[in-house]
Amino acid sequence: MVDQSASIDIASLVKRHGATLAVDHVSLTVQRGEFFSLLGPSGAGKTSVLRMIAGFETPDEGTIRIDGRSMEAVPPNRRPVNLVFQSYALFPHMTVAQNVAFGPTMQGAPRADITSRVRLALDMVKLSSKEERLPSQLSGGEQQRVALARALVNRPSVLLLDEPLSALDQQLRQEMQVELKSIQARAACTFVCVTHHQEEALTMSDRVAVMHQGRVLQVGSPQDLYEAPGSAFVARFIGVSNELRGIVRRIDGERAIVHSPECVGEIQIVLPLHLAIQVGSPVTVLIRPERLRLSTAVQGLSGEQSLAASVDKVLYSGSDRRYLVRLGEHVVWNVRVPNDESGRHGLVPGDHLSVRWQISDAVVLSE
Numbered sequence: 001m002v003d004q005s006a007s008i009d010i011a012s013l014v015k016r017h018g019a020t021l022a023v024d025h026v027s028l029t030v031q032r033g034e035f036f037s038l039l040g041p042s043g044a045g046k047t048s049v050l051r052m053i054a055g056f057e058t059p060d061e062g063t064i065r066i067d068g069r070s071m072e073a074v075p076p077n078r079r080p081v082n083l084v085f086q087s088y089a090l091f092p093h094m095t096v097a098q099n100v101a102f103g104p105t106m107q108g109a110p111r112a113d114i115t116s117r118v119r120l121a122l123d124m125v126k127l128s129s130k131e132e133r134l135p136s137q138l139s140g141g142e143q144q145r146v147a148l149a150r151a152l153v154n155r156p157s158v159l160l161l162d163e164p165l166s167a168l169d170q171q172l173r174q175e176m177q178v179e180l181k182s183i184q185a186r187a188a189c190t191f192v193c194v195t196h197h198q199e200e201a202l203t204m205s206d207r208v209a210v211m212h213q214g215r216v217l218q219v220g221s222p223q224d225l226y227e228a229p230g231s232a233f234v235a236r237f238i239g240v241s242n243e244l245r246g247i248v249r250r251i252d253g254e255r256a257i258v259h260s261p262e263c264v265g266e267i268q269i270v271l272p273l274h275l276a277i278q279v280g281s282p283v284t285v286l287i288r289p290e291r292l293r294l295s296t297a298v299q300g301l302s303g304e305q306s307l308a309a310s311v312d313k314v315l316y317s318g319s320d321r322r323y324l325v326r327l328g329e330h331v332v333w334n335v336r337v338p339n340d341e342s343g344r345h346g347l348v349p350g351d352h353l354s355v356r357w358q359i360s361d362a363v364v365l366s367e
Helices: 046-054 096-106 111-124 140-152 170-187 198-204 222-227 232-237 339-345
Strands: 006-017 020-031 035-039 061-066 081-084 158-162 190-195 207-212 215-220 242-252 255-259 266-270 282-287 293-295 304-316 320-326 332-338 352-358 363-366
Touching: 006 046, 006 190, 020 046, 020 061, 020 190, 020 215, 035 046, 035 198, 046 061, 046 081, 046 158, 046 190, 081 140, 096 111, 096 140, 111 140, 111 170, 140 158, 140 170, 158 170, 170 198, 190 198, 198 222, 207 222, 207 232, 215 222, 215 232, 232 282, 232 363, 242 266, 266 282, 266 304, 293 332, 332 339
Parallel strands: 035 190, 035 207, 081 158, 158 190
Antiparallel strands: 006 020, 006 061, 207 215, 242 255, 242 282, 255 266, 282 363, 293 352, 304 320, 304 352, 320 332
C-alpha cells in the first residue's frame, strides 16, 4: 500500500561498495513538505542513500518511490528531484540570474516563463538585488542561496542537500541554518539534507534519521532524539551525555534502584515501559549536562537524586561554565551552568559537593 502523504518512500535499501555494506536494509518515509535530515558520522551511509534517491547510484536491493512512483530504472534527469552539491557548483562566468536560469533554459522553457521563474526563485532566497553579480562577487552564504535558487527554479518535488553549510564559517553557518529552514517553508518543497553536524540537523529539521554503519538507528523529531535517545550511540552523537553503568538491585512498581560499581552510592530511576528490565539487569543511565545541578547543601529538592562528587575542572565558554566533576576514580561528568548562575557558585577544583538531577530527567537504556 503506497502512502499517499509520502514524498519519498524507501524500503529495504541495500548498497554495497565492493566488500563494504554501505547501506544496510534502510527503510524510511519522508512526508510531503517535510524538512528531513540524514545525520551520522562519516561512513554512516547517508550520502549513499541521498545519491540513490537522486539516481546517481543504483540500489543492490530495495525500492525507492517518489510521489508514489517507482524510481527503478529512472535516470537522474527524469526524476522529480534536484541536488544541491556541497561545493555549490556555480558557473563562475555567469551572473546570478544566468546561473538560476540555466536549468529551465536547457529544458527549452519559453523566455517569458524563464524570466518569471528566475525572479520568483531569487525573491524566495532574497537575492533579487544581486541578479547581475558574478559568483565571485558574493559571500559564501549568498553563493549557497544562488545554488538553492538554481535548484528550486526547476520546481522539483524534492530538494536534496549534501552537507549544504559545510563550506561556511561558524557564525554564517548558524545564520544559514535558520535561513535554510525559512526558504524551505516559502518554497513548500520537501527537503532531504545530509549532514554530520548535529546542531544543523536539530535546528533545521522536522525529523531526523540517525545513521551508523549503514543502518538507521532511530528516526524522530529533534526533541525526541535529544530527550529520549534509543541507544547510547544516539545519545552520544546528538549532544553531550553523562553516563553511569549499573545493575538493577530492586524494583518497586514503576521505579527501580540501580547500584553502580563505578561510584559509591545508589540511584533511583523510572523504568521505561518498552524495556524488559528485571532485578540483576545491567543498565546505562544517561543524563544531559544541562539537567544537572551542583549543590553544597545537605538537603536536596523533592524528586531529586544525588551523588557525591568533587570538582575536577572549571571551563569557561562564554555563555556558560562547564564543570567536570568526578564521581569515582573513572567517572567524570559534564555539568553545564549558565554564567548568570555560575558566578554564585564560586566553585573551584577540589571542592566537594553533590551533583543532583530530577529522577524523570534520566534516560535508561538496557544493555
